Amino acid sequence: MEPTAARGSLAGLLGIWGVTRAALLLCVLKVVVFPGPDVTSDVSVIYRGWYDVLVTGTFPQDDVTWQYPPAAALAVLSPAVLPFLEYATAFFVLALVADAAALGLLLRGARGTGRSRRGAWLWVAAVPLLGPTVYARYDVMVTAVAVAALLAAGRHPRLAGALMAFGALLKVWPALLLLGVRRRVAWVSAAVTGVAVAGLFAVLMPGAFAFLGFQRDRGTEVESLGSLVFHVARHHGWDGEVLLNYGSVEFLGPYVSWVSTGALFLTGAALAWLVLWRLLATRFAPHTAADAAFTAVLLFTVTSRVISPQYMVWLVGTAAVCLCFRESRMGRPAALVLAACPATMLEFPVWFGHVVASDALGITLLTIRNGLLVAASLLAARALWRATVPARREIPSAAGPSWAERTTVPS
Secondary structure, three states, rough: OHHHHHHHHHHHHHHHHHHHHHHHHHHOOOOOOOOOOOOHHHHHHHHHHHHHHHOOOOOOOOOOOOOOOHHHHHHHHHHHOOHHHOHHHHHHHHHHHHHHHHHHHEEEEHHOOOOOOHHHHHHHHHHHHHHHHHHHOOOHHHHHHHHHHHHHHOOOOHHHHHHHHHHHHOOHHHHHHHHHHHHHHHHHHHHHHHHHHHHHHHHHOOOOHHHHHHHHOEEEEEOOOOHHHHHHHHHOOOOOOOEEOEEEEEOOOOHHHHHHHHHHHHHHHHHHHHHHHHHOOOOOOOOHHHHHHHHHHHHHHHHOOOOOOHHHHHHHHHHHHHHHHHOOHHHHHHHHHHHHHHHHHHHHHHHHHHHOOOOHHHHHHHHHHHHHHHHHHHHHHHHHHHHHHHHHHHHHOOOOOOOHHHHHOOO
């Protein structure tokens, strides 16, 4: 009965994946009109414009909206492998392929003792709850690479390190996956891969690192945690404005630089905490690398000046890897991320106009979504610390037993 039940469960999972992904594909192909602003314009207009520049052998160095590391060019150029399709259509098909690849990896990662299909179920359920934005950005491709890297960390550290470095050159954040990896060979592999790939782009394509200056100058985006200050302040006389700036909708005006600086400070504090954790952690289990990666990505997402809807795909992917391990402590944070997915879809694209207007509905949606992410971050950090860092009473004294412990009292 158990094998039959397992086959039935797998068939159900694959069936739900097929139905929900067909719905997403119909939305991005505009067979079904999804409410809110058109999420596909990034692909059909911006990505396509970058494609036309990249095929000439240079990066779009004069375009401030290009804020991605050099390997992102591969994602933008990828529709060339399907020349019989129009650019946007080819991109959406490849996003679907990346989604399927991530699911396949999670199902493979569920095999064996102490493993579970919970991660695959989370991926199948969460992605459609984010709406068609998932297929209209290249983040699902990056996430598939990150999932492969985390699942390879235990048995294939060299491959894991190479994939983490390649992922970081696609969109920076996969560099965080290295935090929970103990084996030196993975770090060496990551360093060699990163230097080799980055060097290749620097030599072959001018402007490979122009994105660093553009990313530095970003402000406070209207969906970020810090933006809630200005959403509320607009109702109390703040005279700033909301404009499209550096490729995203941001607040501009008095005190915005203060909040942006505060976000950078919080990101620095998160990094300091993660470094401290890494120095003190001594109990590492097979799932620790995934738990640490999920925690790190949560902390950096929440403290960022920008929380775009596609960032949720990163969290879903890393959370799904955690849930492949039955012993992972990330069940509750993963559930909160899942709950934040429909809230994210409602704030963008469905009711994005309310967010931009800073009305009651927009502020409520952002408060719910960002509140869930903050709660998930704190719970994940607490669970990671408790599972890996010994309590003070468990740490043996460097000087050995005390004088009283060494003294034998005669009977």
